[in-house]
Amino acid sequence: MGLRRSYKEIVAAGATMPDAAAQQNVFLDAYHNAVALEFRDALRRGGVSVFYCNDSVMGGQGDAEPRDTIAEMLARMTGLDIYPVSGAGYTAVLFREYAALVAKAQNKPRLAIISINLRGFSDDWLFTPRWEYAVTTAYLRLLADPPSPADLPSWIVSGQWDPAAYWQRRTARPDPSYDALFEKLNAGREALLAAPPPGLSPEELDRRRHFIENYMTHVTPEHPMLGYLLDTARRLERAGVTVLFYLTPIDIEGGRRLVGEALPANVAANGRVIVEALARAGASCLDLTTLLPEERFVDREYACEHLDLAGRRRVAEALAGALQSRDAAATRPAPRGAAAK
16 A cells, blocks of 8 residues: 555655755745645545654655655555655644644544654744744645635625735734743753763764753643644544554663763653643553664764664554554453443
């Protein structure tokens, strides 16, 4: 089965784009909007039975080995027809809008697989314009709730004669301030940054800084990214779509060596908060943060989650196992007498 060709070509083009700093913003917005539009069109065709939301961890990062994506390997392992929705820095900021689009579709997928990258909970990733995807977020809202003749009276009453400007305002949402919250969530992170241990090389110090900035923010129930995840879960649950969330593997070994035990402890604590919050919302979440050894990670100078081919295969195997266990549980006969209760 596998991936649909036209979308695969779009994803492949995105995976090999030069760094975004070298691109015009309008080009990037157009690319990510094209991803959203292709997904909407596939939903209309009834061509999405399983969709898989991920970020740049989905695929390979170099040409030294095959670039098979996690979605492609998972499709081969399970026989599922998987539609990938992925891009650099994609988080639940976008995934919840995709969930809203799915909820409006007549032909809904039966399963969603959604990755959770703990780096997305840092203020650097959450509030950096490059990763907020404001234009594509608004575009997804427009796709989920397109203009119709019934909107003419409200447009006329608005006094905004430019329809594009009117719809831009309609898709906008309040932009709350989280400065005070993140001052609290980052207190431990700032203390670690201010006290590097002696004897580290400049390269090690820089990598240590990345580990701290990426993973040492505390996740609490009021964290906005957790709210986006819960919105995603609820929208899909109400639409009747089964969801499997999972926490992306992290280079725990490298982090422990450069930061100390505080890093694995914070990662574990943050994972518990997320898994428990999603469980209360009725969604299951697989914690893969400690799945892989250090040698499976690439782009190590950035202390990020990019994986080599073997690492991506292990993630696909873990997801396949979780899906097979769920299917087995769903088809297991009920205990004798349970129906009479």
